[in-house]
Amino acid sequence: MKWEKYTLITKTDAVDILSASLGDIGVEGIEIEDNIPLTAEETKGMFIDILPELPEDEGIAKVSFYLDSESDNTKLLEDIKVTLDELKEFCDIGDGVLIKSETEDKDWINNWKQYFKPFYVGDILIKPTWEEIPEDAKYKTLIQIDPGTAFGTGAHETTKLCILALEKYLKNRENVRVLDVGTGSGILGIAALKLGAECVFGTDLDDMAIDAVMENMISNEIGMTEFVAVCGDILTDENIMELAGYEKFDIVTANILAPVIIELIKTVAKHMRKGGIFITSGIIDTKEADVVLAFKKSEDFEILEINHLGEWVSIVAKKRE
Numbered sequence: 001m002k003w004e005k006y007t008l009i010t011k012t013d014a015v016d017i018l019s020a021s022l023g024d025i026g027v028e029g030i031e032i033e034d035n036i037p038l039t040a041e042e043t044k045g046m047f048i049d050i051l052p053e054l055p056e057d058e059g060i061a062k063v064s065f066y067l068d069s070e071s072d073n074t075k076l077l078e079d080i081k082v083t084l085d086e087l088k089e090f091c092d093i094g095d096g097v098l099i100k101s102e103t104e105d106k107d108w109i110n111n112w113k114q115y116f117k118p119f120y121v122g123d124i125l126i127k128p129t130w131e132e133i134p135e136d137a138k139y140k141t142l143i144q145i146d147p148g149t150a151f152g153t154g155a156h157e158t159t160k161l162c163i164l165a166l167e168k169y170l171k172n173r174e175n176v177r178v179l180d181v182g183t184g185s186g187i188l189g190i191a192a193l194k195l196g197a198e199c200v201f202g203t204d205l206d207d208m209a210i211d212a213v214m215e216n217m218i219s220n221e222i223g224m225t226e227f228v229a230v231c232g233d234i235l236t237d238e239n240i241m242e243l244a245g246y247e248k249f250d251i252v253t254a255n256i257l258a259p260v261i262i263e264l265i266k267t268v269a270k271h272m273r274k275g276g277i278f279i280t281s282g283i284i285d286t287k288e289a290d291v292v293l294a295f296k297k298s299e300d301f302e303i304l305e306i307n308h309l310g311e312w313v314s315i316v317a318k319k320r321e
Helices: 012-024 040-046 074-088 111-115 157-170 187-194 207-219 238-244 258-271 285-297
Strands: 003-011 031-033 060-068 098-102 119-121 124-128 141-145 177-181 199-204 227-231 249-255 272-284 301-309 312-319
Touching: 003 012, 003 074, 012 060, 012 074, 074 098, 119 157, 124 187, 141 187, 141 207, 157 187, 157 249, 157 272, 157 301, 157 312, 177 187, 177 258, 187 199, 187 207, 187 227, 187 249, 199 207, 199 238, 207 227, 249 258, 258 272, 258 285, 272 285, 285 301, 285 312
Parallel strands: 124 141, 177 199, 177 249, 199 227, 249 272
Antiparallel strands: 003 060, 003 098, 031 060, 119 124, 272 312, 301 312
16 A cells, blocks of 8 residues: 655644644644654653654654545645644744655565564574574474564564573473563563473563464464463553462563563562562663662562673572572
């Protein structure tokens, strides 16, 4: 499908009223480009660790929207022009001229798949479901994954760090129960089961992640009783806490971001057995000190090891006996 893109160069002060006005007349979805830094509250809510370096804000913004090129957009474009003319009477929105361009006919959801190829993490071969096993592949464990729109192909440094830690702490252990917070595609839970865990309970805030987990369980021949995944926040939702259970898990994995891990340090111990292992990653090196400090302040955990891969950090801690 091809889309017509319409862009209005305007003032940052006018973005809100423009967006609301366009929405009122039927424009679905607004794209905003400006150089205004996110507030501390916004970054906290979005769990953003790394902010882009922006040029100085000059009060200019671009407001864009997309229309199906195969539809008759004449009436909507006329309504938009009338709305812009009305807004110019009492608000500085710039010249009010829409710049039209056309996007390429691409499958944006699936085009990334051409870059996801089979790879190894230790003795584990991780491959996308649509790829064949390489003829010269040598591996002990095979994981097939299709993350869909969820996070987690396994190729990211943070996921590799977690899988390597799972391999280490699951070795020669039986009846291990794993809690995977922020399970995404379910790759860490699947890796844990392939490495010998008895069962996995995964949580994620995105219900699309739960769909991805279900599909990946099927691809890896994992039963419904082995991996239970639910949508919800184990930090705040008492129902999710109850579903997970208390003093139950031998290993907890959390490949998220530093602010979330810091919050988990305060609460996740109640779900773990004494001596349980807490494997964390998703920590950019500039946030390492913050997470280490949170662990040191905790009465529940002692740090066992800190590992680095590129600019990313994994911290493994043990729940005190």
